[in-house]
Amino acid sequence: MRVIVADHPLIAHKLTYLRHKDTDSPTFRRLADELVTLLAYEATREVRTEPFDIETPVGPTTGIKLSTPKPLVVPILRAGLGMLEGMVRLLPTAEVGFLGMLRNEETLEAVTYANRLPDDLSGRQCYVIDPMLATGGTLAMSIRYLVDRGADDITAVTLLAAPEGIDALERELGGLHVPITLVTAAVDEKLNGQGYIVPGLGDAGDRLYGVV
Numbered sequence: 001m002r003v004i005v006a007d008h009p010l011i012a013h014k015l016t017y018l019r020h021k022d023t024d025s026p027t028f029r030r031l032a033d034e035l036v037t038l039l040a041y042e043a044t045r046e047v048r049t050e051p052f053d054i055e056t057p058v059g060p061t062t063g064i065k066l067s068t069p070k071p072l073v074v075p076i077l078r079a080g081l082g083m084l085e086g087m088v089r090l091l092p093t094a095e096v097g098f099l100g101m102l103r104n105e106e107t108l109e110a111v112t113y114a115n116r117l118p119d120d121l122s123g124r125q126c127y128v129i130d131p132m133l134a135t136g137g138t139l140a141m142s143i144r145y146l147v148d149r150g151a152d153d154i155t156a157v158t159l160l161a162a163p164e165g166i167d168a169l170e171r172e173l174g175g176l177h178v179p180i181t182l183v184t185a186a187v188d189e190k191l192n193g194q195g196y197i198v199p200g201l202g203d204a205g206d207r208l209y210g211v212v
């Protein structure tokens with residue numbers, strides 16, 4: 001797996017305010033949205049394109065356009081929804097699929113509790129968005145689910161990642177024969193005993209949507 005830590009002063013600035021415990025929910029949402037757009041720029045560096053012949057007012061030239069099938073953006077419910085607008089701002093023609101996954105704590109099997117995706121993802125480039133890569137369980141299950149349905153290139157975009165989560169993705173996805181990339185704004189120090197990223201930013205879902 002390729003790990004890209006997006007390195008830009010604007011990203012670091014927005015992330016600092018996102019982490020701040022006194023940042024209120026409307027500001028948190030706006031900052032997350034802006035940060036995702038900057039991450040999306042980095043994450044789409046290898047989006048698939050094809051040549052496109054056009055005429056400018058002065059003469060013919062060949063540019064590029066996004067290839068078909070169009071990329072698929074997959075927010076992981078619920079917190080991933082807070083990243084969707086920021087992502088599709090740069091990829092307005094992308095299709096969007098939704099995925100909600102839980103681990104059954106008795107069997108430890110992945111359970112899909114919500115799925116709105118095309119059945120056949122053959123040849124699809126997918127951008128999976130989830131703000132916090134903590135233990136890596138949900139993200140690993142989601143990526144495996146997409147690859148099982150034919151996706152052949154996956155980029156996960158997160159705001160923050162814990163080293164433990166990156167290790168878990170490497171371990172659990174190591175056998176997959178498709179390129180997997182992680183783009184994140186920062187890799188933090190560790191996970192604490194409650195599974196929170198340290199220093200992190202707290203519970204991303206709660207800070208985006210309030211506690212439900």
Ligand code: URA
Binds near residue numbers: 195203
């Ligand atoms: N999920 C969160 O929202 N925050 C963390 O720190 C870890 C997982």
